[in-house]
Amino acid sequence: MGGTVFRSWTGTAREQFAARRGIVRLLPRAGRSLVAALVVVELLLGCLPVVFTVATAVVLGRVPAAVDAGPDSGAWRSLVAVFAVAAGAFVARQVLSPVERAMGELVTRRVDGRVVDELMAASLRSPGLGPLEDQRALDALRTAAREVEFGVQSPGRAATGLLALIARYTELTGCAVAVGLVFSWPAAAALVVTVLLFRHGQRGGLRRYARTRSRLAADQREIDYLRDLAGGAAAGKEIRVFGLADWLRQRLRDTHLRYLGPLWAERRRIYLWPFVRFSVVALTVTGVVFAVVGATAGELTLTGFVLVTTATLGLLRLAEHYPEADLPTAIGMRAYDAVRRFAEHVDGHEEQLSPPRRPTAPEPVGTIRFEQVSFGYPGRRPVFDRLDLTIPVGRCTAIVGVNGAGKTTLVKLLARLHEPTGGRITLDGVDIREFPLDAWRTRLGVIFQDFARYEASVADNVGLGAVAHLDDRVGIREVVDSVGLAPAVARLPRGLDTPLARHLTDGAELSGGQWQRVALARALFALRHGARVVVLDEPTASLDVRAEAGFFAGFAALAEGATTVLISHRFSTVRHADLIVVLEHGRVAEQGGHAELLARDGRYAELFRLQADRFVDVVEGRVG
Numbered sequence: 001m002g003g004t005v006f007r008s009w010t011g012t013a014r015e016q017f018a019a020r021r022g023i024v025r026l027l028p029r030a031g032r033s034l035v036a037a038l039v040v041v042e043l044l045l046g047c048l049p050v051v052f053t054v055a056t057a058v059v060l061g062r063v064p065a066a067v068d069a070g071p072d073s074g075a076w077r078s079l080v081a082v083f084a085v086a087a088g089a090f091v092a093r094q095v096l097s098p099v100e101r102a103m104g105e106l107v108t109r110r111v112d113g114r115v116v117d118e119l120m121a122a123s124l125r126s127p128g129l130g131p132l133e134d135q136r137a138l139d140a141l142r143t144a145a146r147e148v149e150f151g152v153q154s155p156g157r158a159a160t161g162l163l164a165l166i167a168r169y170t171e172l173t174g175c176a177v178a179v180g181l182v183f184s185w186p187a188a189a190a191l192v193v194t195v196l197l198f199r200h201g202q203r204g205g206l207r208r209y210a211r212t213r214s215r216l217a218a219d220q221r222e223i224d225y226l227r228d229l230a231g232g233a234a235a236g237k238e239i240r241v242f243g244l245a246d247w248l249r250q251r252l253r254d255t256h257l258r259y260l261g262p263l264w265a266e267r268r269r270i271y272l273w274p275f276v277r278f279s280v281v282a283l284t285v286t287g288v289v290f291a292v293v294g295a296t297a298g299e300l301t302l303t304g305f306v307l308v309t310t311a312t313l314g315l316l317r318l319a320e321h322y323p324e325a326d327l328p329t330a331i332g333m334r335a336y337d338a339v340r341r342f343a344e345h346v347d348g349h350e351e352q353l354s355p356p357r358r359p360t361a362p363e364p365v366g367t368i369r370f371e372q373v374s375f376g377y378p379g380r381r382p383v384f385d386r387l388d389l390t391i392p393v394g395r396c397t398a399i400v401g402v403n404g405a406g407k408t409t410l411v412k413l414l415a416r417l418h419e420p421t422g423g424r425i426t427l428d429g430v431d432i433r434e435f436p437l438d439a440w441r442t443r444l445g446v447i448f449q450d451f452a453r454y455e456a457s458v459a460d461n462v463g464l465g466a467v468a469h470l471d472d473r474v475g476i477r478e479v480v481d482s483v484g485l486a487p488a489v490a491r492l493p494r495g496l497d498t499p500l501a502r503h504l505t506d507g508a509e510l511s512g513g514q515w516q517r518v519a520l521a522r523a524l525f526a527l528r529h530g531a532r533v534v535v536l537d538e539p540t541a542s543l544d545v546r547a548e549a550g551f552f553a554g555f556a557a558l559a560e561g562a563t564t565v566l567i568s569h570r571f572s573t574v575r576h577a578d579l580i581v582v583l584e585h586g587r588v589a590e591q592g593g594h595a596e597l598l599a600r601d602g603r604y605a606e607l608f609r610l611q612a613d614r615f616v617d618v619v620e621g622r623v624g
């Protein structure tokens, strides 16, 4: 039992030491000279109260002699000199405190700035989506980002909190030495032990509190989500139309209580009782010291008496001040730990990627094949189980299947946003993992169902399909024209340079269908600049009937010679494809041309007829 407690204590101590070392290593990022200057300021702030305490004790001790000797005496002058020292120490402290705060703020911001860079670098370093879809890693990222963003208990604050301890410990040492020299070393030792015990008790509580907070990350996430939902435009329409305000308020309230309940309970447990226990110890020690001082008062000089009492009170006050430094340190260290865990998680994923064996990715000439490909998201049942699929190069292949059949996942595997857990994907017989990732991706132009809507100009929104050619205005204009977006762009306040966000100057918002055309233009722009495989996930979902009808002919002409993979639930879009693949239960259920599949009268024919019947019903007014 004792062994277990000892091991857990040493484990915690080691963990704390490592976390503190991590924070200390962050300090140079704030600039060595700034940190060195702050250390000097902290040392001074630790010494000045001691000087003040000693000097005031000496002043009080010398008052009787100075009063007796009169204003012209040497005793009076020495009183004034010591008084000047006390006043100087007081004023210097008042002046230095705001300087410390300002420098501390600068250190905090610089350290947090670097941590944000580290965080961004880690999340962008991930070549695939794995770490960004892993809930634990995301929670770690969110916790860290939150603390850093608000800067209340961020890693930067942890760093300045650690530096602030220099002042506290200097003052502690100074006061203890004063008590030891003037009165009694055992009393000084007892006071130091009391202060440290008090701090230890509080720090343990703070640590547990910080741990509880991170354990409640999921609830915190939900609170943030509900707040965004209530305040954002995205769900604003539904909240009003469906009258969801009360439901939202209630859910926010319940989640808040679920989050705060354990936190309040923990706060009582970890703050209140240790505080009571350590206060009793502190009061007892102080009482004993004061009793001894009282009993031996006759042996002490007036200076000694004042010094011992004020130094003792100063020490006890110090115990109260430690949490000021310890709270940000405890929480900030956890935030930084979260950043490190996230970075390690990303790097763990990266290591799984085998290094490329070929210098570049060639132009496809024959086929792209999924060979016995298996894949499942972590903790979920497999999406693909030994999938075999051939995509002919230079043709249009449509992939159909019910919701959740794995169509988008197939595209993610093709783009190597995830790696198959079994089998391989080949380009003309070569495993695509043999190509450098970037080189392979420049061969692809993928527009996902939930494509990005950048808060940038129309031109940039299109040009980002081939970022190295962002200044190809002629190319951008041509693809914008070819997707039928030119009239809408002409109506925008700054044409192609209009930012697509209403809150920006001259900004505009596009309709869903217009955004979809922007995304299509982005894919075409990629095609213009080296992409040979275009993947469009639901490209016509937001297009009106006329635009959809024109889409296939127009796009096919523009994508002439390229390999097109089309994912769509609209059979009117799909039917024109050279090859139609029906995905079902993680395998290819059927494939062939539209007429061939209809003739086969299988799954495709069934799905096609269902949609066609609905269409006929609508046209003939039989619906409803």
Ligand SMILES: Nc1ncnc2c1ncn2[C@@H]1O[C@H](COP(=O)(O)OP(=O)(O)OP(=O)(O)O)[C@@H](O)[C@H]1O
Pocket: 133, 377, 378, 380, 383, 401, 402, 403, 404, 405, 406, 407, 408, 409, 410, 449
């Ligand atoms: N990031 C993810 N993490 C875990 N499971 C996922 C993730 N994305 C998709 N899935 C699951 O994988 C399966 C296939 O999803 P996918 O999005 O590929 O289907 P889909 O055929 O594109 O569907 P839809 O037609 O609705 O767009 C589904 O069961 C889905 O729940």
